[in-house]
Amino acid sequence: MFLVFPDSTAIAAHLSARLQDIIRQDPQATLGLATGGTMEPIYARFVQDVRANGLDVSKINSFNLDEYVGLSGQHEQSYAHYMQQHLFSQLPFEAAHLHLPNGLTTELEQHCQEYSAAIAACGGVALQLLGVGTNGHIGFNEPGTPFDSGTHVVALSERTRIDNSRFFDSMDEVPASAITMGIADILSAREIALVVTGEHKARTMLNYQEGGVTPELPFTALKQHANAHILLDEAAASLLDPSLCHRPLISQAA
Ligand code: GLP
Numbered sequence: 001m002f003l004v005f006p007d008s009t010a011i012a013a014h015l016s017a018r019l020q021d022i023i024r025q026d027p028q029a030t031l032g033l034a035t036g037g038t039m040e041p042i043y044a045r046f047v048q049d050v051r052a053n054g055l056d057v058s059k060i061n062s063f064n065l066d067e068y069v070g071l072s073g074q075h076e077q078s079y080a081h082y083m084q085q086h087l088f089s090q091l092p093f094e095a096a097h098l099h100l101p102n103g104l105t106t107e108l109e110q111h112c113q114e115y116s117a118a119i120a121a122c123g124g125v126a127l128q129l130l131g132v133g134t135n136g137h138i139g140f141n142e143p144g145t146p147f148d149s150g151t152h153v154v155a156l157s158e159r160t161r162i163d164n165s166r167f168f169d170s171m172d173e174v175p176a177s178a179i180t181m182g183i184a185d186i187l188s189a190r191e192i193a194l195v196v197t198g199e200h201k202a203r204t205m206l207n208y209q210e211g212g213v214t215p216e217l218p219f220t221a222l223k224q225h226a227n228a229h230i231l232l233d234e235a236a237a238s239l240l241d242p243s244l245c246h247r248p249l250i251s252q253a254a
Contacts (some may be wrong), residue, residue: 024055065181086211102176161176
């Protein structure tokens with residue numbers, strides 16, 4: 001079942017409310033965070049709501065999905081920089097609780113193992129936010145990634161590098177590889193919210209609906225998760241079977 005909202009603003013309000021519920025229930029909850037344009041309205045709404053509601057976020061833990069190899073956290077296109085800009089600098093988080101893969105580590109293999117272990121040591125992810133690439137990648141798990149993968153280094157596909165080149169001055173500057181949480185890490189979350197917005201993702205979603213469960217479309221791994229929700233705007237849902245689309249009643253409450 002697909003949850004279809006009028007627009008990205010409505011999805012942001014819904015997920016901000018869900019994130020706040022989780023934090024109210026467990027102030028030390030571990031959140032799985034994502035980057036990309038899809039997440040920007042969600043973080044903006046969450047920041048606004050947390051401030052308005054005076055919610056304490058100082059004890060939560062977070063793990064980001066991925067980071068480019070070779071970019072420092074100061075680089076404007078690093079995901080560390082993105083997270084600082086859109087979320088971490090906006091609310092009184094405890095910096096030591098906020099985790100991203102380190103794109104500059106020289107001990108890549110060891111770092112990846114430690115990253116997966118650290119997620120487990122924090123009690124696992126309560127809610128994993130996810131976007132999707134047009135080729136169906138989640139995090140940076142490109143087509144062909146085994147579903148039992150932990151955090152690992154990936155060579156980025158040409159499709160992904162082209163999609164992400166809009167953020168860089170030239171194609172040459174788009175990193176060739178990244179560190180990503182694996183599909184097994186993602187599936188270990190107790191709840192997953194995959195957010196898909198925009199007409200350019202409509203065909204990606206049709207592939208999800210029509211495909212089985214296949215590593216060639218990494219996001220189809222979510223079909224094996226008991227508590228994964230797919231939230232779409234009308235544009236991204238435009239090619240889906242209407243009988244599979246549920247339109248939740250929209251509440252303005254945060
Ligand atoms: C990148 C990230 C993914 C993200 C995807 C889609 O490749 N590694 O985690 O889901 O972009 O980004 P956008 O939301 O900008 O479409």
